[in-house]
Amino acid sequence: MTESHNAPRRRGRPPKQPDGQLETRLALIRRGMEVLTERGFTATGLEGFLKQVGVPKGSFYHYFDSKEAFGRAVMDSYARYFERKLDRHLLNTQLSPLQRLDEFVADASAGMARHGFRRGCLVGNMGQEVAVLPDDFRQQLDAILHSWQQRLTVCLQAAQAQGELSAALDAEELAQFFWIGWEGAVLRARLQCSAAPLDVFYSGFLRMISANCSGSMISDTQ
Amino acid sequence: MTESHNAPRRRGRPPKQPDGQLETRLALIRRGMEVLTERGFTATGLEGFLKQVGVPKGSFYHYFDSKEAFGRAVMDSYARYFERKLDRHLLNTQLSPLQRLDEFVADASAGMARHGFRRGCLVGNMGQEVAVLPDDFRQQLDAILHSWQQRLTVCLQAAQAQGELSAALDAEELAQFFWIGWEGAVLRARLQCSAAPLDVFYSGFLRMISANCSGSMISDTQ
DNA sequence: CTATTTATAGACTGATCGTTTATTAAAATA
DNA sequence: TATTTTAATAAACGATCAGTCTATAAATAG
Numbered sequence: 001m002t003e004s005h006n007a008p009r010r011r012g013r014p015p016k017q018p019d020g021q022l023e024t025r026l027a028l029i030r031r032g033m034e035v036l037t038e039r040g041f042t043a044t045g046l047e048g049f050l051k052q053v054g055v056p057k058g059s060f061y062h063y064f065d066s067k068e069a070f071g072r073a074v075m076d077s078y079a080r081y082f083e084r085k086l087d088r089h090l091l092n093t094q095l096s097p098l099q100r101l102d103e104f105v106a107d108a109s110a111g112m113a114r115h116g117f118r119r120g121c122l123v124g125n126m127g128q129e130v131a132v133l134p135d136d137f138r139q140q141l142d143a144i145l146h147s148w149q150q151r152l153t154v155c156l157q158a159a160q161a162q163g164e165l166s167a168a169l170d171a172e173e174l175a176q177f178f179w180i181g182w183e184g185a186v187l188r189a190r191l192q193c194s195a196a197p198l199d200v201f202y203s204g205f206l207r208m209i210s211a212n213c214s215g216s217m218i219s220d221t222q
Numbered sequence: 223m224t225e226s227h228n229a230p231r232r233r234g235r236p237p238k239q240p241d242g243q244l245e246t247r248l249a250l251i252r253r254g255m256e257v258l259t260e261r262g263f264t265a266t267g268l269e270g271f272l273k274q275v276g277v278p279k280g281s282f283y284h285y286f287d288s289k290e291a292f293g294r295a296v297m298d299s300y301a302r303y304f305e306r307k308l309d310r311h312l313l314n315t316q317l318s319p320l321q322r323l324d325e326f327v328a329d330a331s332a333g334m335a336r337h338g339f340r341r342g343c344l345v346g347n348m349g350q351e352v353a354v355l356p357d358d359f360r361q362q363l364d365a366i367l368h369s370w371q372q373r374l375t376v377c378l379q380a381a382q383a384q385g386e387l388s389a390a391l392d393a394e395e396l397a398q399f400f401w402i403g404w405e406g407a408v409l410r411a412r413l414q415c416s417a418a419p420l421d422v423f424y425s426g427f428l429r430m431i432s433a434n435c436s437g438s439m440i441s442d443t444q
Numbered sequence: 445c446t447a448t449t450t451a452t453a454g455a456c457t458g459a460t461c462g463t464t465t466a467t468t469a470a471a472a473t474a
Numbered sequence: 475t476a477t478t479t480t481a482a483t484a485a486a487c488g489a490t491c492a493g494t495c496t497a498t499a500a501a502t503a504g
Binding site for chain 2 (some may be wrong): 009038039040042081091120124125127128130132138141142145150172173176177179180181182183184185187188190192193197199200201204207208211
């Protein structure tokens with residue numbers, strides 16, 4: 001008996017959602033973002049994590065093939081969460097482009113303070129674990145940073161278009177510089193339990209892009 | 223205590239070295255620096271590590287009270303190793319102060335490349351693990367970074383004294399900025415398996431300190 | 445010799461790791 | 475109702491974790 005045309009109707013209990021975006025699954029991912037941002041991937045044991053979320057172990061493997069697969073899902077979710085946050089700030093046309101970046105930095109800084117500087121950046125955390133993680137993790141993390149970099153590049157180019165930033169500067173190189181340094185600042189802020197490193201880096205970055213510099217970074221004396 | 227004057231001579235087998243700086247202990251620490259720089263502390267299992275070094279478990283616990291104590295010893299050793307490296311470069315009076323920093327950066331970059339960008343910075347690695355490490359680890363790591371910062375501050379002040387760097391800049395703040403960004407660059411270099419992030423950060427840093435920043439002062443030197 | 449201490453050696457412990465298997469509950473069709 | 479299929483969970487598994495234990499070899503002193 002092969003089903004026909006538009007109403008095949010399978011026999012048993014149907015999946016809650018076509019793809020599998022269950023309530024429990026979402027709770028696992030949400031809490032996963034928090035915990036992995038604080039403790040990292042390797043150091044987080046499934047047992048203790050699941051106990052926190054109140055989900056039995058058997059259920060976990062119903063939603064995810066493995067801890068690795070879970071890690072990938074959390075990474076994806078974090079990437080989308082952070083991209084939304086970046087877009088919310090960097091595309092806010094009510095502010096000037098550089099003011100938007102100010103707002104993002106202030107928001108991120110307040111976020112770290114709110115969690116007592118215990119949480120860092122999921123990408124930074126897992127980036128340090130890269131040696132003990134599958135190789136596609138590394139590629140994914142790099143891709144995520146690249147997407148952030150792209151968004152900042154656009155914002156900086158807007159700043160150039162509005163005359164807020166010297167057109168002689170390479171916006172993409174500046175964006176690259178920002179994320180390199182920002183990840184370092186987040187790490188340092190956790191070590192110091194203080195927002196000072198974030199401020200030091202960002203004010204330095206602002207000085208750098210507002211200074212009277214010549215076009216490319218590779219031109220230097222000595 | 224019936225021992226007298228200058229030849230007490232204890233009873234049993236004497237330690238190989240007066241204080242305990244044994245060959246085996248040193249081998250453990252040396253290899254520990256390498257492994258922890260690559261895989262981090264938490265992700266490194268004692269069993270597998272000791273098998274690599276060829277030291278039985280019984281020996282390990284003869285030299286160290288615990289994995290934690292071992293971690294502290296490795297941290298200490300790495301701090302001293304890195305301080306020696308910094309001093310070698312930053313106190314090299316045959317070069318100008320900024321050239322010394324150039325040399326350090328080139329050396330570090332070559333080192334990362336030599337190990338295929340698999341190894342990062344021990345301080346950066348363990349810094350990300352701070353949430354799952356004893357609190358004194360965090361303090362120690364922060365102190366280590368502070369000592370590096372101090373050394374760079376001195377070097378930058380020397381650059382100011384020689385007119386190589388604007389005296390209007392805050393040398394200590396610049397040094398702070400450098401290490402914040404450098405740790406981020408090392409992390410990113412591992413992710414990209416490339417020295418590019420190191421170059422991007424350092425050339426940006428150079429431009430920042432050579433530009434007419436902080437609203438005052440002469441800029442061009444030489 | 446015996447006594448004592450350093451250093452090596454590895455089997456063993458209980459806890460926890462990520463994962464698997466088996467079972468029960470629920471929701472649909474027939 | 476009975477049947478089918480998926481949702482959800484409980485319990486158990488082998489491997490590995492950090493750490494302990496006992497045993498033994500080596501080197502000194504009495």
